[in-house]
Amino acid sequence: MCLDDQILNTYLDGELVEPWKTQVEEHLKYCTACSSRFRQLQAVHEMVCSSRLSDEKIDAAQEKILAFMENKYLHKEKKVKFLHRDFTMKTPTIIGIAAAFVLIFIGAFTIQSPSLNDSNVLIPQVVDTQSGNVTQVSSIDSLTTDQILSNLSLEEILSYLDSKGFEVDLKVKSVNPIGESTD
Amino acid sequence: MEIKSSENASFQRVYKEVFPVLMRVAYHVTYNLDVSEDIVQESFIRFYEKNIDFVSVDEAKYWLIRVTKNLAINVVKRKSREKAMVDKIKKVPKTPVQNGEDALMNTETREMVRSAVEKLPEKLKSVLILKEYADLNYKQIGVILHISESNVKVRVHRARKMMETMLDRGEMHVS
Numbered sequence: 001m002c003l004d005d006q007i008l009n010t011y012l013d014g015e016l017v018e019p020w021k022t023q024v025e026e027h028l029k030y031c032t033a034c035s036s037r038f039r040q041l042q043a044v045h046e047m048v049c050s051s052r053l054s055d056e057k058i059d060a061a062q063e064k065i066l067a068f069m070e071n072k073y074l075h076k077e078k079k080v081k082f083l084h085r086d087f088t089m090k091t092p093t094i095i096g097i098a099a100a101f102v103l104i105f106i107g108a109f110t111i112q113s114p115s116l117n118d119s120n121v122l123i124p125q126v127v128d129t130q131s132g133n134v135t136q137v138s139s140i141d142s143l144t145t146d147q148i149l150s151n152l153s154l155e156e157i158l159s160y161l162d163s164k165g166f167e168v169d170l171k172v173k174s175v176n177p178i179g180e181s182t183d
Numbered sequence: 184m185e186i187k188s189s190e191n192a193s194f195q196r197v198y199k200e201v202f203p204v205l206m207r208v209a210y211h212v213t214y215n216l217d218v219s220e221d222i223v224q225e226s227f228i229r230f231y232e233k234n235i236d237f238v239s240v241d242e243a244k245y246w247l248i249r250v251t252k253n254l255a256i257n258v259v260k261r262k263s264r265e266k267a268m269v270d271k272i273k274k275v276p277k278t279p280v281q282n283g284e285d286a287l288m289n290t291e292t293r294e295m296v297r298s299a300v301e302k303l304p305e306k307l308k309s310v311l312i313l314k315e316y317a318d319l320n321y322k323q324i325g326v327i328l329h330i331s332e333s334n335v336k337v338r339v340h341r342a343r344k345m346m347e348t349m350l351d352r353g354e355m356h357v358s
Contacts (some may be wrong), residue, residue, distance in 0.1 A: 008342040012313070015321050042345045048315045050289075051296040053210040053219075055203070059215070062202045065224045069198070074191050158217050162351065 003034045008041050039122060186237040190267070193243075198227065201244045204223045207316040212255035212308070213262075214297055217309060226251045245327045248317065252309060273296045299349035307342035314339050 003024060010016045011024045028035045149157070161168050186193045205226060209219035217322060226247055237243040313324045321335040328335070 005344065006212060006336065009340045009343055010336055013321070015336070041343065044343055044350065045315070047292060047350065048311070048343075048346060049294055050299075051293040052316050053216075058203045058206045061206055061220050061223070065202075065220060065227065066198060068224065069194075069227055069231070073228070074194065104271070154191050 002031055003037075005037070005041065008034070008038050012038070012045060073155055186240055186243045187234070188237070189232075189234040194231060196226075196267065197230070197240055197247070198245045200240060201247050204244070204317045205247055207269060208251050208312055210310045211300060211316045212252065213258055214301065218258055219255070222254045225254055241323075245323065248313070248319075249327050252313075256305060264319055282350070292329060295350060296346075299346050302349060303345060307338055308347065309336060310338040311342035311346070314342075322328045 001023075007016070007020070007024065011021065016024060028038060158168055158170070186197060188194060188329070202223065205223045206219060209222040210216065213222070222350060227248060230243070230247055235243075235246070237246065275326055300311065302310060309328060313319050313327065319327070321332045321339070324330075324335045325332045330338075
């Protein structure tokens with residue numbers, strides 16, 4: 001035999017480079033021993049190859065595993081991303097809400113506090129002297145016009161008392177139409 | 184074309200291209216379809232989770248083939264330690280008869296090739312499977328197995344020689 005099996009196998013696999021490739025081809029044309037040996041090797045190769053796993057079985061498995069991978073990994077990754085996005089949006093929202101609450105509280109106190117001071121002025125200071133007796137100790141001389149009780153409307157006084165937490169029960173006892181007698 | 188294994192587009196691309204090869208590698212090492220599916224799935228899970236950058240689809244392919252081959256060989260080693268499991272592997276996947284009149288001959292050939300491949304020593308088996316079933320050239324096989332191209336050439340030759348002897352004997356037994 002002129003060509004050894006290894007060269008023939010390399011040639012069979014298409015891995016033999018020039019100039020040996022042409023030389024082998026030329027040799028196989030006239031050497032019957034080598035060409036029949038080559039055909040034997042080719043037959044072994046084809047026999048081994050022919051028993052390969054069929055494409056249909058591969059296709060079925062390919063789809064099955066892809067579905068699994070998509071469910072468990074590829075899409076899951078997206079979900080995680082969404083969560084992250086959610087969190088980055090949520091955190092400022094929570095802080096915003098908290099800040100709003102704080103502002104409302106502070107605001108409520110700052111808005112209320114001047115009116116608390118006003119009360120000393122607006123409401124005539126009441127001092128107990130004896131039980132059953134009340135004495136009004138307030139001077140109107142130093143006050144501006146809008147702080148004098150008699151200059152305020154009934155509604156203003158009521159809303160003020162209401163905001164201070166007083167419960168005011170106002171009743172109209174009798175109304176006399178103008179020009180008519182009361183009896 | 185750079186490949187990021189955890190990136191959806193990259194993953195899909197590699198999956199589509201490499202899956203059949205991985206399936207064949209796993210199958211011809213274990214000769215069990217269910218086990219092969221598990222192995223290939225595991226390979227892709229590792230591929231995805233490791234989040235590796237590859238310079239090309241081919242590089243990713245070589246990595247995946249290496250992982251799949253090693254997983255499959257480990258399964259076979261583990262199974263051969265558990266005698267009972269070996270029997271199970273051998274009995275389960277009697278490849279169903281295909282359509283056509285030469286179906287019987289085909290299964291016979293398959294069985295013969297299969298038992299011959301199973302008998303090959305690991306070094307030759309890996310090379311032969313990558314050559315005959317994964318359609319890779321000597322250079323690619325060398326990269327995957329971390330051996331030289333000429334070493335691949337020698338192993339292909341030796342594996343075919345052993346296969347030829349075993350198949351000849353097989354044919355004699357059959358006829």
